[in-house]
Amino acid sequence: MAYQNLLSEVKENILYVTINREKALNALNKDTLAELADVIAFAAKTDEVRGVILTGAGEKAFVAGADIKEFSDYSGQQGQELAKHGHDLVFNAIENSPKPFIAAINGFALGGGLELAMACHMRIASDNAKLGLPEVTLGLIPGYGGTQRLTQLVGKGKAIEMITTASMITAVDAEKIGLVNYVVPQMDLISKAQEILNVIKQRAPLAVAAAIKSVVASLNETDGYVVEIEEFGKCFETEDFKEGVSAFVEKRRATFIGK
Template sequence: MAYQNLLSEVKDNILYIVINREKALNALNKETLQELADVIAFAEKNEEVRGVILTGAGEKAFVAGADIKEFSNYNGTQGEELARKGQENVFNAIENSSKLFIAAINGFALGGGLELAMACHIRIAADNAKLGLPEVTLGLIPGYGGTQRLTQLVGKGKAIELITTANAISAVEAEKIGLVNYTVPQADLINKAREILDIVKQRAPLAISAAIQAVNASINTDHGFETEIKAFGKCFETDDFKEGVTAFVEKRPAKFSGK
């Protein structure tokens, strides 16, 4: 896949996506968001892809925010449309993907960049990373799900503090409050993400998808338990369930087909 602002490659069933605007600190402009929407859709429908690692080019920034110049003259209607389209096509698409997305946060994750990382299912941060939502310094609030996902991850009090002060925090602090899963040295960042996906790749694909759906339902709907029950039941109808049980009885590694 050839993109202007992204690098993408599938290797060993992992889709690597690099936001490749290093000179602009990988800021999210319209074209980058459009390309992200396309590659996310590709990941969802491609059976070869078992997981995704999303990172930024260079060692300074994961994504340092949105491209402010593009929307500096927007009115209210345009601003609402900007947030709605971005959430639907990129941020929600990542969160609701049946493939596990890991954000490898290699530097600044600010504004839309942190929102992008929070949309991913797992976050790993390099020890030099800084994370924050500075939108109130521009007279705005987070518009790509930041108020919702930050609250879900760190709780109401901490979310309000981080959003209203606009203060950025270190990777170590982010791990402490549950915003990221792991903090590692910059050199180990991609390896840590790959290590997790190498384990996930050994598990049943349809069960992974069902688990993501059920966990999301616990937060985004009022029928999480019912979603879990139905997803649990559907797992019994899969070839992967039969293979998993057979492999367990025969004391051998399972070979899942994703069917």
């Protein structure tokens, strides 16, 4: 996986993805989004990958937003196409991935950057991070799921406040309202994400994927309970279920193979 705007590496079943545009505060341009789409698809289809840590290069920014110059002269139709393309290939693709994604927010997460972090299944922020959706200062609204996912995470009132004021909040305040899972010193950011994924790696991969699908369905489906029931039933057909039950009865640690 050789990219121009990303660094990617699989180590011990974890895929590390770093948006590597430090001079541009890791802003999302078309090329970066295309590379993200590719690496997200790779993660989903590669058995070796059991989880993903997504972060930004340097200590200033996770992603400071989208590259505004690229769409400054777009028509309304072009704007809709831009949003739909990003939703389908990047933001929704992360949320719907069978592999858990953790955003390691190492600085500013603004606009499309916060939307990218919110698409991930979990978020860990360094104590210097600042988060916000400043789109209304440009005469826009969040277009990569920000109005929906922020509301899901923090509730309607706080979401409307953050979006309409365009105010940034600190990592500590983000944790208080449920926008991030943990706040840690920057030097501990990746190790905290590793700690969580190393626990998940011990669990049955197909069950983890089914759990993610069911939780996401609780927000996006007409009846998430139906999805949960279906996924629960499918788990009974897996070799991992048989191994998990045997290990429980035999009082030993299960060895899951993802089948």
